[in-house]
Amino acid sequence: MTDIPKIELHLHLEGAAPPAFIRGLAQEKGVNLDGVFNEDGSYRFEGFTQFLRTYEAATAVLTGPEEFRRLTLAVLEQSAYQGVIYTEAFISPNFCGGGDLGAWREYVAAMEEAAAQAEREMGITLRGIVTCIRHEGPDAAKPDAICAAETKGDFVTGFGMGGDESMGVQGDFAYAFDLAREAELRLTTHAGEWGGAASVWQAVRDLKVERIGHGVQSIEDPALVDYLAEHEIALEVCPGSNVALGVAPDWKSHPVEKLRAAGVPVTISTDDPPFFHTTLTREYDMLADTFGWEDEIVRAVNITAAKAAFCDDATRDRLLKKLEPAS
Ligand code: ADE
Ligand code: ZN
Numbered sequence: 001m002t003d004i005p006k007i008e009l010h011l012h013l014e015g016a017a018p019p020a021f022i023r024g025l026a027q028e029k030g031v032n033l034d035g036v037f038n039e040d041g042s043y044r045f046e047g048f049t050q051f052l053r054t055y056e057a058a059t060a061v062l063t064g065p066e067e068f069r070r071l072t073l074a075v076l077e078q079s080a081y082q083g084v085i086y087t088e089a090f091i092s093p094n095f096c097g098g099g100d101l102g103a104w105r106e107y108v109a110a111m112e113e114a115a116a117q118a119e120r121e122m123g124i125t126l127r128g129i130v131t132c133i134r135h136e137g138p139d140a141a142k143p144d145a146i147c148a149a150e151t152k153g154d155f156v157t158g159f160g161m162g163g164d165e166s167m168g169v170q171g172d173f174a175y176a177f178d179l180a181r182e183a184e185l186r187l188t189t190h191a192g193e194w195g196g197a198a199s200v201w202q203a204v205r206d207l208k209v210e211r212i213g214h215g216v217q218s219i220e221d222p223a224l225v226d227y228l229a230e231h232e233i234a235l236e237v238c239p240g241s242n243v244a245l246g247v248a249p250d251w252k253s254h255p256v257e258k259l260r261a262a263g264v265p266v267t268i269s270t271d272d273p274p275f276f277h278t279t280l281t282r283e284y285d286m287l288a289d290t291f292g293w294e295d296e297i298v299r300a301v302n303i304t305a306a307k308a309a310f311c312d313d314a315t316r317d318r319l320l321k322k323l324e325p326a327s
Contacts, residue, residue, distance in 0.1 A: 004298050005322050006280050007084045007305035008269045010213055010236035011119060012131075012162065013089040013111075014059050015272025016075040019043055025061040033057065043275045048194065048245050052135075052273065059095050065110035068096060072114035072126070078273075078327035080122035082281045087124065087318050088310060089099075090131040090162055092144065099143035101150055110118035112155045125319075129188065130180075131143055134163035138151075138172045145176035149183035158310040159185040160213065170299045172187040181208065186238065186310035189214055193247055197221035202231060211235070211308055216242060218264070219255035223254060229263035240278035240286065241271035257291040260301070265306040 019041055025308045026033045038044045038056050045051040048156055062068060072089075079087050091111060097103025100198070110279035115126035130148035132141035141161070148159045159180035171190060177187060191203035200218050203209050204227070215235035218224045228235070241247075244252070246252040248254040260266040268287070270278050293301075306319040 001281055003083060004113070004295060005302065006083050006281055006284070006325075007174055007267070007302050007309065007310060007319060008084050009085045009234075009267050009305055010271060011075075011079075011087055011089050011308070012055075012172065013071065013075060013091050013271050014062065014095055015055055015275060016089070016270075017058065017062075017071055017077070018078060018274055020067045021030045021071065021074045023184050025067060026088055029061055029063065031061045033060070042277070045275070049099060049273075050165070051245060055272065055275070062095060063104045065096075068107050069110035069114045071109045072243070073118060076114070076118035076122065076124050076126060079280070079302075080118065080124040081092075082183070082279045084280055085124060085322055086127075086306070086309060086311070088127045088158065089278050090130045090160060091156075092106035092131045092133060092162075093147040093243050094136060094140070094168070096277055099140065099142075100146065101147055102146040105151060108151045108156060115155060122222055125311075125315065126155070126170055127158070127309070129158035129160045129163050129310065130156055130178065130185075131160045132173065132176055134161050134165060134190070135167045136163065139174050141176035142179070145179040150274050152185055154184075154312075155182070158188060158304050160188040160209075162190050165199060169206075172200035174206055177207040177209070186210060189215060192217040193242070197224045200224055200228075204231075207235075213239060214242070214247070216259070217248065217254050217256055225259065225262050225264060228259075228265075229310070232265055234265040234304065235259065236269050237266055238271035238283075240273075240276045240283050244276040244278075251290045253288055254290075256287070260297075265304045267308060267310060268299060268301055299325065 043052040096107035130145040187209040188211040190213035192200040
């Protein structure tokens with residue numbers, strides 16, 4: 001599947017860091033990352049809470065804009081190699097200056113510079129979705145939304161929320177999402193990964209998002225499935241992540257095919273690929289093996305992703321052209 005052009009809408013920039021990249025930086029900077037890696041060099045964690053802890057521990061080496069410039073390039077290189085032509089990455093002021101707007105501008109400039117280089121050299125386009133982190137609470141989300149609004153432009157196009165879905169409810173973050181909406185940022189939030197169908201309902205009603213990160217637990221509620229289909233709310237589904245973290249017990253029982261068959265706009269992403277030993281190519285290979293997804297379905301899913309992308313229409317048209325089968 002590497003040769004089919006692919007579009008990824010749900011990728012955490014820090015979570016996509018190759019372990020060797022993080023280890024290299026740790027060595028350069030003399031940072032101790034005990035407990036972050038297994039003996040074979042992969043990221044070490046068991047379950048979602050520990051995953052978030054390892055994820056955040058690994059970011060200790062990402063100390064400034066230059067590190068994020070290098071990270072962005074390393075991640076895009078990895079994605080371009082998998083045939084990805086367009087990526088939306090979650091980027092967070094929490095890891096980039098701690099919510100300070102002046103610092104954040106420097107980080108954004110560094111990531112944008114890397115994105116421009118990757119576009120020139122590898123033909124991959126990157127857009128940034130600024131994310132607040134749910135377990136940091138609603139007050140911490142406000143400076144994140146301000147950072148997002150102040151840097152909205154060609155590169156920063158969206159606002160979202162990741163983190164521990166068991167903390168509070170989506171509506172607690174309405175202030176930050178309202179602020180981002182007023183700045184004309186496009187909106188998504190992690191929902192229905194851990195919080196059930198109720199969390200997805202809250203996301204659409206209380207945060208008025210137009211896409212849902214994961215959203216796979218929507219399958220519990222047929223009325224919600226109908227709603228998502230009818231209102232064309234796209235799901236950023238990451239099956240490999242869901243299986244690795246235990247959201248779904250295995251690929252066979254993952255609801256992605258049921259959701260797609262019900263008319264929900266389903267897109268496919270990797271979330272935090274090295275953590276889950278996956279790539280976007282592997283996701284599609286597994287979907288082909290498990291649910292018989294032929295090339296035609298893969299192409300259709302990527303067209304859905306292009307339509308749901310938080311980009312301008314000229315970029316969208318360019319992506320849709322690239323997705324046309326060669327004749
Ligand atoms: N941050 C990185 N990966 C995440 C996930 N799968 N869910 C919530 N927050 C995340
Ligand atoms: Zn995610």
